[in-house]
Amino acid sequence: QVRLQEWGPRLVKPSETLSLTCNVSGYSIGSGFYWGWVRQSPGKGLEWIGSLYHTGTTFYNPSLKSRLTISADTSKNQLSLRLNSVTATDTAVYYCAREGYCSPTTCSYFSFWGPGTLVSVST
């Protein structure tokens, strides 16, 4: 069973960098699938942040691209997120997730999710 667990600082100051790590078990990141980060501001909907293909190629939400880095450490089977210059609008629950199986190449969704971690941006 694929399991994901996000961890990192719960409180980040404005203008600083938000850094999160996702521990993955039950499947090797480098073996296949897209791996993604999704966030949800309090009381709001889901927002795709970015994804990493198992080959290392990354895709970012255009609205966050200038501040965002997603990477993977396959030796530790970890996915990482760094978001620079944060503001209060970056306060959200951050989820890491793995793509589910879908045969058409134009089909992609997130089947496995971590429990999420709430990150607050505040002084």
Next chain:
Amino acid sequence: SFDLIQPPSVSVSPGQTATITCSGDRLGDKYVCWYQQKPGQSPLVVIYQDDNRPSGIPERFSGSNSGNTATLTIRGTQAMDEADYFCQVWDTSNSWVFGGGTKLTVL
């Protein structure tokens, strides 16, 4: 960017059929996934690839997608189905796009 539009809320009586829509330009050309999210929980896939149900998801959940609208249908809605529902597609710009979400109330 590709936009997905959902009604903010839908209400249904227990045992009746709930219908939640998701609209987008030529949405029928894409594959739609539906997530259920209950308070304090991570999203759960209830439909993928338009009309496929993952193992463990009750048969009362079904999906369709044609033209500009995808639909999630819950037949015989139960109190436990009360949740937020989000549609999602993968766009050819290599983006994963979510709808704004629909709060389903069972009353």
